[in-house]
Amino acid sequence: MLGIDVGGTKIAALVVDGAEASVVRLQAATDERPLEAQVIDLASQAVGAAGAECRPQAIGIGIPGQVDPAAGIVRLAVNLSVNDLPLADLVAAATGIPSFVEHDARAAAQWLCKSSGAACRLAYLSVGTGISAGVVLDGVLVRGTGGLAGEIGHLVAAPDGPLCPCGLHGCLEAVASGPALAREAAAAVARGERTGLTAHATAAEVYRAAAHGDALALRLASEAGAHLARAIRGLVLAFGVERVVIGGGLSRAGAPFFAPIQEALADERERSQLIRAAVDPRIVELLPADAEAGTRGAVAVARAGLRRAVAQPFGQREVTGG
């Protein structure tokens, strides 16, 4: 199986064998070419590297945006500038391998739940170029009308906050994503604030500087952490999940990213009986940096897609390619 995780700044591929052992790992920075060309390129490289003996039986692709998994179409991915792209068909036609698409965070949430079954009530919060969630309730992925359930990156974080690429002001994604942190850092540098950061610092550099005590970086990390803590409170209160796992590109910064979230949650617990009753801090976990939730989730999408294709073998719409 081949899992491909499409992010805002990079695309990662993982080939596993029948025992889920890793065979090939590849990664490429995103560039200006159409998304399908970049995905096909990396998929072909991964298939080539895996060799004839480990040729993947299916390809799963995790996408940060609105996806129609049954039709294999990416409906709308604002951060990728993609609209109504029949990605599964295009990848299948180019590689000759059945291909399936799913929302990246939804795929990862299902993968995280795979061992807990019907008891699983979990939210996976992905924080990177975009912010979104995958929620599993009683073992079932919450997909919602149009597959949009979990798009919490565009819930309000601060109504008078900065403009979000989606067109609204103050979305969570506009205050706590990678581009948001980089923009805030650049603005502070331009204002002449004392910091070791440059005007072109990335979010990862902000968190590295925070780890070294840079005052501006610490403040930005703290503000983003408070917004993310409120989003976690929202996931727990709205869905009643009993586990929130945080992953995505920014989460790989580790403690400088996670500690401000934990501090903000502790502060909310101190202030509020409701939060003390509802949001036990132990339910919030940082995904280990080596967990590969994105590509592992995409591998699970490939496996599930192939299973459905085998169950409905007579030219059903879900079988593409191969």
Next chain:
Amino acid sequence: MLGIDVGGTKIAALVVDGAEASVVRLQAATDERPLEAQVIDLASQAVGAAGAECRPQAIGIGIPGQVDPAAGIVRLAVNLSVNDLPLADLVAAATGIPSFVEHDARAAAQWLCKSSGAACRLAYLSVGTGISAGVVLDGVLVRGTGGLAGEIGHLVAAPDGPLCPCGLHGCLEAVASGPALAREAAAAVARGERTGLTAHATAAEVYRAAAHGDALALRLASEAGAHLARAIRGLVLAFGVERVVIGGGLSRAGAPFFAPIQEALADERERSQLIRAAVDPRIVELLPADAEAGTRGAVAVARAGLRRAVAQPFGQREVTGG
């Protein structure tokens, strides 16, 4: 069946016969007595008024707060100052009638879904003294760990906003509930703003003044409407529901309450392709003022409770009284 809807300012009771026709309607303003005394009082009056021929077989009680329906306990209702109250047992003991409790908005959401079955993906948003939601996905009520799912009144609306009774700042309930509107009106009057409102205006009076063109009232209604529109956006994006029904005490103001919500949603649609794709304005409805969703939902709780009690007759914990 007897349904009792407990609100922040009043308690309503409805007795229906086997054909769901109304037999008795009663209402009382809440007072300083313990909640159980007020509920028992109104329940007893309703049972008396219904007479021996229409004696309810069960009592359902809708509560705005964290409820454990299986144990019949109100865990935490901040707006009622109630903690771990075994309300079902107390009402059953006083009336001799099996009694059941449920979250009010969750009860109403299930009642609204009763005719659409497994296809139902609906959120009921209750706006009154408190704000909360009941969400049904694919015909199943989202209950969540501890029965807290849907407590969106304590999601962030404005991080630097006013203090909420829950202890946090800027909760949705602290900017768009009845008490929030009354507080904002009083503050504006104290600042000397031109208005026909007095310093003691209620939210209902604010909406009435808005209907008559009072500039302050119109501004307050517009601000609350914008916050509620963002909450509706949140319900649609987070859960992927395809219908949002708005009820609760404030909604009875009708157009002066609903029009600002619709305007804010139209504005979001104009600004954002994502919102145009995700939030069709036709999915948002105002519950008719005479719909009695609170008491009808509570009647459904009584009926469902009795059905479970009959199905598990051997002294299971869920049967109380009778």
